[in-house]
Amino acid sequence: xxxxxxxxxxxxxxxxxxxxxxxxxxxQVIYTAGxxxxxxxxxxxxxxxxxxxxxxxxxxxxFDQQFKSSEPAFYSATNPxxxxxxxxxxAAIGYTFIDLPKLSVSAxxxxxxxxxxxxxxxxxxxxxxxERIDGDPENFFLSIRGNIKWSNDLKDDxxxxxxxxxxxxxFKPEKAFWKAVSFDDTHPPAxxxxxxxxxxxxxxxxxxxxxxxxxxxxxxxxxQGTIVxxxxxxxxxxxxxxxxxxxxxxxxxRLLDVYYVGLTRYEIDNxxxxxxxxxxxxxxxxxxxVRPGPKEKKREIKFAVERVYxxxxxxxxxxxxxxxxxxxxxx
Amino acid sequence: MKLSISLEEQDLVTLKEFLAAQPVxxxxxxxxxxxxxIADVLETDTLIDAKVTALLSRLTSIPADIIKNExxxxxxxxxxxxxxxxxxxxxxxxxxxxxxxxxxxxxxxxAQLTTVQSCIDLIKTKLL
Numbered sequence: 364x365x366x367x368x369x370x371x372x373x374x375x376x377x378x379x380x381x382x383x384x385x386x387x388x389x390x391q392v393i394y395t396a397g398x399x400x401x402x403x404x405x406x407x408x409x410x411x412x413x414x415x416x417x418x419x420x421x422x423x424x425x426f427d428q429q430f431k432s433s434e435p436a437f438y439s440a441t442n443p444x445x446x447x448x449x450x451x452x453x454a455a456i457g458y459t460f461i462d463l464p465k466l467s468v469s470a471x472x473x474x475x476x477x478x479x480x481x482x483x484x485x486x487x488x489x490x491x492x493x494e495r496i497d498g499d500p501e502n503f504f505l506s507i508r509g510n511i512k513w514s515n516d517l518k519d520d521x522x523x524x525x526x527x528x529x530x531x532x533x534f535k536p537e538k539a540f541w542k543a544v545s546f547d548d549t550h551p552p553a554x555x556x557x558x559x560x561x562x563x564x565x566x567x568x569x570x571x572x573x574x575x576x577x578x579x580x581x582x583x584x585x586x587q588g589t590i591v592x593x594x595x596x597x598x599x600x601x602x603x604x605x606x607x608x609x610x611x612x613x614x615x616x617r618l619l620d621v622y623y624v625g626l627t628r629y630e631i632d633n634x635x636x637x638x639x640x641x642x643x644x645x646x647x648x649x650x651x652x653v654r655p656g657p658k659e660k661k662r663e664i665k666f667a668v669e670r671v672y673x674x675x676x677x678x679x680x681x682x683x684x685x686x687x688x689x690x691x692x693x694x
Numbered sequence: 695m696k697l698s699i700s701l702e703e704q705d706l707v708t709l710k711e712f713l714a715a716q717p718v719x720x721x722x723x724x725x726x727x728x729x730x731x732i733a734d735v736l737e738t739d740t741l742i743d744a745k746v747t748a749l750l751s752r753l754t755s756i757p758a759d760i761i762k763n764e765x766x767x768x769x770x771x772x773x774x775x776x777x778x779x780x781x782x783x784x785x786x787x788x789x790x791x792x793x794x795x796x797x798x799x800x801x802x803x804x805a806q807l808t809t810v811q812s813c814i815d816l817i818k819t820k821l822l
Contacts, residue, residue: 418802462800464782494801500780501752533776536755552772554760566774609769616769 419459421469422692449479451687457492465496473512475678482681485518488525506531514576516679522580525677529572529594549617553606561606564617567599574628574677578635588634590676592642598624615654620665623647628676637676644673644680650691665691706732738792738821739814745788746813753777753784763811771810779805785813789820796820 454474461468473488490512498504510527536545536552546568553560572594581587600622608618628642648669672684701709710732719725743763751758754771767773782804789796797820807813 416802418806459800459802462802464786464798464800464804467801496780496783496801500777500784501749504780506776506780531776533774533780535753536772547774547776549768549772549774552754552756552770554756554765554770555772560769564769568774568776605769609766616766 419462421455421457421459423455423457424453424691449477451477451479451484451689453477467494468492469494471510471512473678475680477680480681480683480685482683483518484678484680486514486516486679488512488514488678490525500533502535504533506533508572514677514679518679519586520582521578521586521679524577524579526575527572527594527677529570529596531568531570549602553609557606562604564602564605565600566602567597570594570596573631576676583636585636588636589632590630590635590637591632592628592630592676594626594628596624596626598622615652618652620650620652621648622650626673642674642676644671644675646671663692667691706736710736739818741792742788742814742817745791746785746810746817749784749788750810750813753781761810763809763814765810767807767809767813775805778807781807781813785817786820789817792817793821 452474455471456473457469457471459467459469469492471488471490471492473486475484475486475488477484490510493509495507496504497507508527508529510525512525512527514523514525516523531546533547534545536548547566549564549566551559551564553564574592574594575589577589578587600617600620602617603619603621605617605619609616624646626644628644630638630640630642646669648667650665650667650669652663652665654663667687667689669687670684671687674680674682710729713719713725713729713732716725719729747758747761750756750761750767750771754773756771761771765771767778768775779801782799782801785804786796786799789799799816799820803816807816
């Protein structure tokens with residue numbers, strides 16, 4: 364055990380040295396005089412990049428949906444239609460260990476638990492998420508996300524292997540407001556339409572893909588088998604009073620967010636006893652965002668009120684509807 | 695004798711203007727080299743500014759003369775989170791066009807960008 368610890372220390376130190384990198388942007392003028400080889404140089408201070416970088420650490424809601432992959436983790440008290448109140452955690456923590464201009468690979472751990480529902484949810488997952496940006500960012504590109512996860516449903520005593528492949532298209536934005544339909548972008552940009560942006564901005568996005576779940580271990584034998592589903596997801600966000608809030612002391616973008624997210628999965632093949640053609644999951648709500656850190660960092664805390672209805676077979680969420688009020692945290 | 699001065703960008707501009715106004719700089723080899731080194735740094739900064747502004751203009755279809763360094767990528771230029779992540783590739787190309795062996799910019803680094811100035815600063819860290 365001691366040898367293992369020493370080996371870990373050596374690896375940690377060696378990796379730290381490999382990652383040594385100049386990061387300080389202060390410009391330093393060094394002026395040396397009084398010697399035969401007088402030099403004048405422009406240099407910069409250096410700072411060793413740590414082995415563990417917070418930039419590569421993500422705390423989000425889930426890696427399974429494109430929209431949720433940029434959304435904060437969710438902790439809340441829940442008040443379902445049945446009346447009882449309890450807690451829920453919808454969180455995914457990931458560390459990007461391959462981080463390139465067009466490719467990132469992250470190890471992930473997800474925790475999805477909701478004790479308040481009529482049909483409670485309690486799932487733990489771990490695996491790998493791969494994100495690739497394909498195409499020309501100046502014209503048209505695709506954001507492609509693939510996940511491989513092992514999932515343990517502690518509520519239903521089911522273990523599964525999950526494969527997900529998702530694609531979102533991104534078109535070049537057009538100058539004219541009426542043509543501004545490009546996905547993901549904030550419409551209209553305040554630089555072009557400041558008056559309109561003062562009152563309202565919006566964004567929307569679309570994602571398509573395939574989800575496959577193989578329940579390889581289940582207490583009930585009939586529950587074992589594979590489900591393959593088509594995945595179609597649309598989200599739209601409105602940011603009221605966007606410009607007024609940005610110009611306020613808060614200096615925050617997308618501070619007030621009124622949103623709708625509709626996800627539907629269509630069964631292509633189902634070898635389990637739980638068969639249905641469509642598996643929709645929809646949510647709408649209002650969120651207020653606060654950024655506690657410096658403006659350059661994208662850490663944020665959201666207070667959200669959200670209505671959820673539908674099911675999520677990838678996370679052991681059974682078909683139901685409920686309100687949730689809670690805090691979302693993203694780092 | 696060794697003189698070491700640590701300067702921010704704005705101070706560097708002030709120093710350049712100050713040196714340009716001093717007749718003694720012309721007659722001193724060392725001071726002339728200091729002035730020349732400062733000019734080189736500022737020239738690179740101007741080049742990065744221009745390249746980043748041109749890139750963002752192409753990406754967002756917003757005319758370059760409207761884009762300011764303090765503009766927010768999301769609020770002013772209308773870029774969404776995924777489009778900001780996708781900046782990693784084009785910003786790497788800008789860094790490597792100035793210094794061929796410059797480090798690449800990763801998706802995680804690009805995800806932290808919030809303003810035009812933050813894009814410029816990120817490129818500068820890759821040129822050091």
